[in-house]
Amino acid sequence: MQLHLSTWKEIEEYLLRSRGIIIPIGSTEQHGPNGLIGTDSICPTAIAGKASLEMDILVGPALTLGPAQFNLKFPGTISLRPSTLISVVEDYVLSLAGQGFERFYFLNGHGGNIAAARAAFQEIYTKYSLRAEESSSPRCRIMSWWEYPKTNSLRLSMYGEKEGMHATPSEVAMAQYVYPEHIKEVRNVEWKPVPSEYLNSHKGDDHFDAEQHRRSHPDGRIGSDPSLAKPEEGQQLLETAAAEMLEDYKKFLEEE
């Protein structure tokens, strides 16, 4: 069930059955020579969409813009300041919390969103924690699709070390499956592994400024070979992730 394709009465009825919602969150930024700029939003949107066919869950409108300042020197990248994303998440959650929603599950496709989303959650909870009267805050959770254990194993079994960190074959493959008419050709990608130290010290897209980033990664890839991507692998990844998301979401709903 997609919120934007429902009427308000359908949502009113949904609230009698469930207090939870799933929100795809991605970014709009370069994804290497053949990756779509919308890749990080396309993946979680498609995973949540697939999952919503299997269980009575509500999927909210995707947040397609995130902090990606490090990619601003690649044309087409749009970056929200973290403070902007914090405001967006606050407004999103508080709007629905006022109507009875209690559990907000952000399905994430972009490492750079995690810090800002968590900061937003703490801002939201603070409002409740400072209140004198008893009150219970909504609960938020952010999970990136590649964190699900089976999905993670699958992508590594498919691409191994060439999965890399950005413009990965797994995300490119998923987007290819979703938009077959937008598969871009790429050849002769020169691949070099990225040092594990780099991966470690930049996790969560903790990258430096845009000039330096483009200098270090001239075609936009970080340690990946996205020319390996195939749409049928994307389908497998998507289905695996959708199944794992449902399990994790159910646990989140049942918590405490």
Added chain:
Amino acid sequence: MQLHLSTWKEIEEYLLRSRGIIIPIGSTEQHGPNGLIGTDSICPTAIAGKASLEMDILVGPALTLGPAQFNLKFPGTISLRPSTLISVVEDYVLSLAGQGFERFYFLNGHGGNIAAARAAFQEIYTKYSLRAEESSSPRCRIMSWWEYPKTNSLRLSMYGEKEGMHATPSEVAMAQYVYPEHIKEVRNVEWKPVPSEYLNSHKGDDHFDAEQHRRSHPDGRIGSDPSLAKPEEGQQLLETAAAEMLEDYKKFLEEE
């Protein structure tokens, strides 16, 4: 050409041909008994999409959330504070302006966006106007699809007084055309005209708080009869608006 379905190299090449971009902007709010919550985003996204098939233009990711606090007591409505939308628009424009984009055309589907979008434009220009050195700011424009003269005549010829102000048959029809599998049934809509004074003093969705708004408009319509909507009328409206948008956009690009 859709930004999110392009690679950064394609955008780099596009910038050699054009400095403009079209950005659909809508809302996520109740749209009466049979209107989809996403109606205001669906319409401009579809119009821009249609137009992009006819001319070499770039369409950026849609802004699907807008200020709609007056609808917060209808489940499913998500409202951004105007200050949040201002930040989002600033980040969107300044990200792309740094890459060479110069003209930003916001195609609007929600009256409540106009004030915040214009405030954002003035915030952006202020940064340039306060600079000591010579510099030229990007230019922004927001147009609502119902402002185009032919589209406006068409919707009035179709629905007359029953077009109303919110959850209008024209927007519902357009969304029906785009999502035929999500057409909702509605019957026995009780219609009453809304006084022209009301229309006038609340234009731009200058509505009061949510409690009062739901009390005044218990099923979410304002002076409209959306049971009249038909997908084939939506198609006609969409095509007319797309053609008019292209004309207006061309003028905007050529200005000065």
Added chain:
Amino acid sequence: MQLHLSTWKEIEEYLLRSRGIIIPIGSTEQHGPNGLIGTDSICPTAIAGKASLEMDILVGPALTLGPAQFNLKFPGTISLRPSTLISVVEDYVLSLAGQGFERFYFLNGHGGNIAAARAAFQEIYTKYSLRAEESSSPRCRIMSWWEYPKTNSLRLSMYGEKEGMHATPSEVAMAQYVYPEHIKEVRNVEWKPVPSEYLNSHKGDDHFDAEQHRRSHPDGRIGSDPSLAKPEEGQQLLETAAAEMLEDYKKFLEEE
């Protein structure tokens, strides 16, 4: 009754008779070769002052600064960022709402205020719409004096096409009537009509940055001939607007 010329006990008594207040709102920006920089504040302040002699209404202190970044390259212009005006309007309204005021009527003299004022209203209402407990927000309305139908007809009958868009003879005339000792001489104003498309696409002072604005309008006028202004015409305009404002304000008080 002027708030700033009253004691708090007089306001306490006024609140027993009425819950409304009128707030003149203008700007401080260049107004062409003979227009006073304060014109946009002088006009609504004088109109409200005149009206307050005829009916028991309260006039609050004028907001004399507004967003006018496009005029910053003309010395003497002071521009608030829209976000600043939003904060000012919020503080103004919430201060008085806490004392029992319920209806806030902003009488406007500057197109550039409208977007920010409306954004402010929505920010204010949002605070109420997000509350769990029942509560009713104050109501705000902004009307520009030239929107009143008789006043509008009058100025067009006086100056026709030479009324223009900025530094108009009507506003200059009104300021001349209010400050006869500050009438500035001007001769040989070269007049050219401004295209109606320009008027349309820049309504609400939706202008671009200051450098470009001064280049396009080197003496500060936009399509107007303010050398036509005469104080006695200003008096007529002022009296007409005051009468129309009273009518509109009464309706606003009685609404619902």
Added chain:
Amino acid sequence: MQLHLSTWKEIEEYLLRSRGIIIPIGSTEQHGPNGLIGTDSICPTAIAGKASLEMDILVGPALTLGPAQFNLKFPGTISLRPSTLISVVEDYVLSLAGQGFERFYFLNGHGGNIAAARAAFQEIYTKYSLRAEESSSPRCRIMSWWEYPKTNSLRLSMYGEKEGMHATPSEVAMAQYVYPEHIKEVRNVEWKPVPSEYLNSHKGDDHFDAEQHRRSHPDGRIGSDPSLAKPEEGQQLLETAAAEMLEDYKKFLEEE
């Protein structure tokens, strides 16, 4: 010379003669049983106006709203949050600094403005201090009219201990002189001295919240007897303050 009563060309010429401006800054808050709510703005505006008749100085539009939250339980009080006043002062100064103004002299009538104004000055200077390139910030100064030594002696010689801290006879007298038609009658004011410790620990209007403030000062006075005020004393005070302000302002212009 009043900025709001000048044309932009007159300001352009003024800048050839001087780089300084005087800005009256006050508040809109209760001033006891017979004091006008606008007292704190009326006084510095009148002093600056008087001074501008004697020397070629420019007076900007008055800031008539300031932080006065402690008086919010007295009807008619309008309080800006300090953060709002900081933004207003920033915008005011940066607008004019971009046109060549270099010295900003805020003539103050309200103790509660001082902290926020000084915070604003430091915010403004910070922007310059963080720049890599050489640049010189504008300079700001805030002086309250009662700080001038002769004016201070005069008010104490007139009213002694009954001058008090708020709703003082000196400020009421000055407003009476400016608005003789708005002199309010008051009788039988019960006067009690306010402990010097109180004066000391609340200087700069460092008062607590509004409920407590009204409880402690039920008619709005703090240690004053404003029934002593006479317009002719107000005139004397105003003229003394105007003369002293001119001297201090000249020193400020010549500094360094």
Added chain:
Amino acid sequence: MQLHLSTWKEIEEYLLRSRGIIIPIGSTEQHGPNGLIGTDSICPTAIAGKASLEMDILVGPALTLGPAQFNLKFPGTISLRPSTLISVVEDYVLSLAGQGFERFYFLNGHGGNIAAARAAFQEIYTKYSLRAEESSSPRCRIMSWWEYPKTNSLRLSMYGEKEGMHATPSEVAMAQYVYPEHIKEVRNVEWKPVPSEYLNSHKGDDHFDAEQHRRSHPDGRIGSDPSLAKPEEGQQLLETAAAEMLEDYKKFLEEE
């Protein structure tokens, strides 16, 4: 009793005995040729620490960063924008107020903190003053250690005119007493008195931008001779200030 060296249960018990807390607040900025960059934080922290040995009071964690933009061209200076300090003070006070703390005594070591701290207090009180329901705000007070009359006399009797305004021998002496192993040598300091007008017009560290400040005060002193500082004098000053602070704090607790 130091908050950071206590357990939460100890604080829970403390709240049964007292509702007050003392918060040292300083800065991190250059302090002349031999003054430590932390001087302004070291002094109030040490004074409060000393006082806490004599009476059952709670000392919160010191705020060691403050607005000091004027010193940014001296390496090692860290300056908070006033708006940042306002947020920090708000969060500090509201966190503890929610647990039952009612009186917040900021013991200050840096003139530049005063404006921002007072602005923060007014922001905090505003939240309470705008509430409809009855409620009582916490109370805040900021006192600089040199304002205590005996401490002030003592430092003047020790150093006379050479006490100066910044990098004073009294503060340097106090820091020497606290950190004897960090006494820095300095010789041949060239001393010139600073005009009393300068002192007066820059009180509360109302200084201009950093470039100009370093140009005017090339080694960081303002009218002081810190080569006179001796740790044993620092001890005397510290003990005097601690005793006076306790007295003043007790009065603050007992107020009303």
Added chain:
Amino acid sequence: MQLHLSTWKEIEEYLLRSRGIIIPIGSTEQHGPNGLIGTDSICPTAIAGKASLEMDILVGPALTLGPAQFNLKFPGTISLRPSTLISVVEDYVLSLAGQGFERFYFLNGHGGNIAAARAAFQEIYTKYSLRAEESSSPRCRIMSWWEYPKTNSLRLSMYGEKEGMHATPSEVAMAQYVYPEHIKEVRNVEWKPVPSEYLNSHKGDDHFDAEQHRRSHPDGRIGSDPSLAKPEEGQQLLETAAAEMLEDYKKFLEEE
């Protein structure tokens, strides 16, 4: 070398030798029955202090307040909103970057800081990434002391599963070593393991609101047995962490 115990000339000289600085960052929040409220600040401050005895590094003033809203119902906890910490980190970094510092290493003691610190880094870099001219941003890194592999192994070898997540014996032991006179007694701590799922879904202190948090963890521990802590183990941990930090910091300095 401690910044706050240095003179500005010493920092000027340091900048000739190095462009890096280490900043301890912690929190002020309950740490269970025997943990000090300052534990999270005490640990990184002590580790950095120890390291600075072995190598020529500069340690900046510790940030002792962080986001900890989930602990606000335990007296003594002070929580910064994430947005406040973002501003503090921005001001800290930009102040020193203007003086030539290029590498900022935040040594962290509180999981709840990570999201806000990373958001702050991205805010800082954004300013550089949006600039037209070439420029290179400073680089920031945040590392928590328990992330160092040897330190992590050591604490697990010492306390095993009883290390837990909050109020851990390792951090308590370190604080005991630093403040032996403030070792608190605790007995009969009832220990229960915390499910690994809990640990996983709340990493980075991604906890919900304060009421719920205190209900779930009534004495403030999360899966830990801090009664096991011994100061001599704290010393070992501290020395191991200091050595590992130096290695990691050196790599950070040498990067690219």
